[in-house]
Amino acid sequence: MAEYETIHEPARETPVMRRCDVLVVGGGPAGCAAASSSAAVGADTVLVERYGHLGGMSTGGFVIWIDRMTDWDGNQVISGYARDLIDLVPKDAILGPPDDLWGSRDSRVVDYWQERHNAYQGTVTWSPTIDPEMLKIAYMELALERGVKLILHAWGVEAVREGNEMRGVIFESKSGRQAILADVVVDATGDGDIFALAKAPVEMDAFDPSKDPDGADFVIPATIHDRMNISCRWGGVDMERYREFKRNQADDHRAIMSRGTKMGVPDRPHMMPRDDMTLFMAPKFSGYSPLNVEDLTTVEIEGRRRMMVMLDFYRKNVPGFERAWVMDTSPQIGTRHSRRLKGAKRMVSEEWKAGKIQEDEVGVSPSPNRRFPNVSLPLGCLIPESLDNMLAAGRNLSSDPASHSFMREIPQCWLMGQAAGVAAAVAVGNGVSVRNVGVAEVRDLLSKQGVYLNAG
Numbered sequence: 015m016a017e018y019e020t021i022h023e024p025a026r027e028t029p030v031m032r033r034c035d036v037l038v039v040g041g042g043p044a045g046c047a048a049a050s051s052s053a054a055v056g057a058d059t060v061l062v063e064r065y066g067h068l069g070g071m072s073t074g075g076f077v078i079w080i081d082r083m084t085d086w087d088g089n090q091v092i093s094g095y096a097r098d099l100i101d102l103v104p105k106d107a108i109l110g111p112p113d114d115l116w117g118s119r120d121s122r123v124v125d126y127w128q129e130r131h132n133a134y135q136g137t138v139t140w141s142p143t144i145d146p147e148m149l150k151i152a153y154m155e156l157a158l159e160r161g162v163k164l165i166l167h168a169w170g171v172e173a174v175r176e177g178n179e180m181r182g183v184i185f186e187s188k189s190g191r192q193a194i195l196a197d198v199v200v201d202a203t204g205d206g207d208i209f210a211l212a213k214a215p216v217e218m219d220a221f222d223p224s225k226d227p228d229g230a231d232f233v234i235p236a237t238i239h240d241r242m243n244i245s246c247r248w249g250g251v252d253m254e255r256y257r258e259f260k261r262n263q264a265d266d267h268r269a270i271m272s273r274g275t276k277m278g279v280p281d282r283p284h285m286m287p288r289d290d291m292t293l294f295m296a297p298k299f300s301g302y303s304p305l306n307v308e309d310l311t312t313v314e315i316e317g318r319r320r321m322m323v324m325l326d327f328y329r330k331n332v333p334g335f336e337r338a339w340v341m342d343t344s345p346q347i348g349t350r351h352s353r354r355l356k357g358a359k360r361m362v363s364e365e366w367k368a369g370k371i372q373e374d375e376v377g378v379s380p381s382p383n384r385r386f387p388n389v390s391l392p393l394g395c396l397i398p399e400s401l402d403n404m405l406a407a408g409r410n411l412s413s414d415p416a417s418h419s420f421m422r423e424i425p426q427c428w429l430m431g432q433a434a435g436v437a438a439a440v441a442v443g444n445g446v447s448v449r450n451v452g453v454a455e456v457r458d459l460l461s462k463q464g465v466y467l468n469a470g
């Protein structure tokens with residue numbers, strides 16, 4: 015066999031499949047919000063996703079516990095697209111408290127909802143668990159209803175960049191290699207694939223620099239942040255029985271779980287809208303890179319092996335799990351963090367902890383802790399330092415690690431996606447670069463779409 019170290023690929027002509035105003039790559043929470051919100055303003059919008067469904071981690075990753083949309087007083091500050099989307103989900107596919115309980119600190123109500131992941135720091139929150147299949151349909155129907163052109167099963171593999179400007183993206187699919195050209199490209203791949211391909215500067219927190227293809231900055235130590243996993247759903251369980259056991263035989267429950275923990279078995283079966291199912295967003299693996307194909311493969315292999323250990327342990331030891339069976343494992347590997355954009359602005363914890371309201375605010379997030387006020391989202395953290403006609407939205411935003419730890423949650427990704435989509439549409443409509451877009455007009459349109467904003 016020839017011993018080449020690299021292969022020289024000949025240059026080729028790539029057909030242009032389509033031209034549009036706004037091209038969104040990645041159909042996760044941020045990308046769906048971006049595309050639907052851009053189309054709602056009238057921009058000709060295309061959304062490209064590498065898998066056959068929409069929702070990213072929030073559906074295909076089985077991250078179905080959608081984090082808090084309410085602030086510490088129970089106000090729904092993440093609304094707009096979030097509300098429109100959840101309104102489309104059938105009520106029996108949602109596990110969450112009615113709105114008159116949001117913000118309640120009544121200990122009985124808090125205890126009940128805490129067990130169902132809808133209470134945090136002694137306060138009832140709007141953080142529903144949503145059936146992923148119903149959420150996939152809601153994402154899809156909302157996008158189609160608003161006129162988004164969907165392209166599924168297509169993987170963005172190259173940026174079309176001219177000088178300092180993005181012109182489009184090249185995709186690989188069963189139809190071969192094709193390009194879509196656009197006035198503005200939104201990178202919602204979660205991993206920042208497109209801005210990295212366009213050679214926009216990135217930052218990244220990782221553990222083994224040799225595994226990072228971009229040679230980015232390495233700054234934080236191991237936390238939940240870097241963990242990767244496949245998730246699994248089990249059927250045949252009796253969660254009511256399990257809850258009773260946990261409540262009434264708390265010491266026995268603790269003893270079993272502590273034995274399990276020593277064997278690497280997770281102690282948190284998640285509640286679902288149905289009591290005969292449960293979910294584990296585990297087992298988790300540290301020290302692997304979501305940008306390294308061998309690491310991705312290892313997590314898939316070891317995740318399944320460890321899941322079988324978990325299943326055996328739960329069946330033999332935990333009341334309510336005797337007849338448990340594996341319904342499915344998540345088709346998308348769970349990644350909390352990879353590349354982040356180096357943006358025109360960087361969200362930094364000193365600012366939101368001090369309650370700074372950004373002059374280019376395009377959304378408001380609940381703060382991660384009741385000690386801090388609501389957090390003002392600046393448009394600048396979605397715009398690259400210098401590359402033009404490009405926005406990023408979702409967990410690849412420009413931020414420090416502390417801000418990323420909550421801005422990467424699904425509601426915040428909806429918030430950023432909606433802001434990016436509207437900003438992109440306004441830029442195209444006015445024929446200006448996204449970095450020069452009129453923030454007042456963007457805010458006005460966002461507010462008409464139901465987004466909560468601080469008074470400007």
Ligand SMILES: Cc1cc2nc3c(=O)[nH]c(=O)nc-3n(C[C@H](O)[C@H](O)[C@H](O)COP(=O)(O)OP(=O)(O)OC[C@H]3O[C@@H](n4cnc5c(N)ncnc54)[C@H](O)[C@@H]3O)c2cc1C
Nearest residue numbers: 040042043044064070071081170203204348349408409424
């Ligand atoms: C195990 C785990 C537990 C979590 N727990 C919670 C929780 O309890 N609550 C919460 O709110 N959040 C939680 N999160 C965080 C949250 O799920 C993610 O941060 C969020 O989904 C990110 O959204 P996104 O749209 O930025 O990216 P993603 O959800 O990753 O979506 C990106 C999309 O882009 C597509 N894509 C990627 N590359 C390409 C390409 N090159 N071409 C075409 N398409 C591409 C992907 O297929 C995917 O659909 C958790 C995450 C994990 C992994």
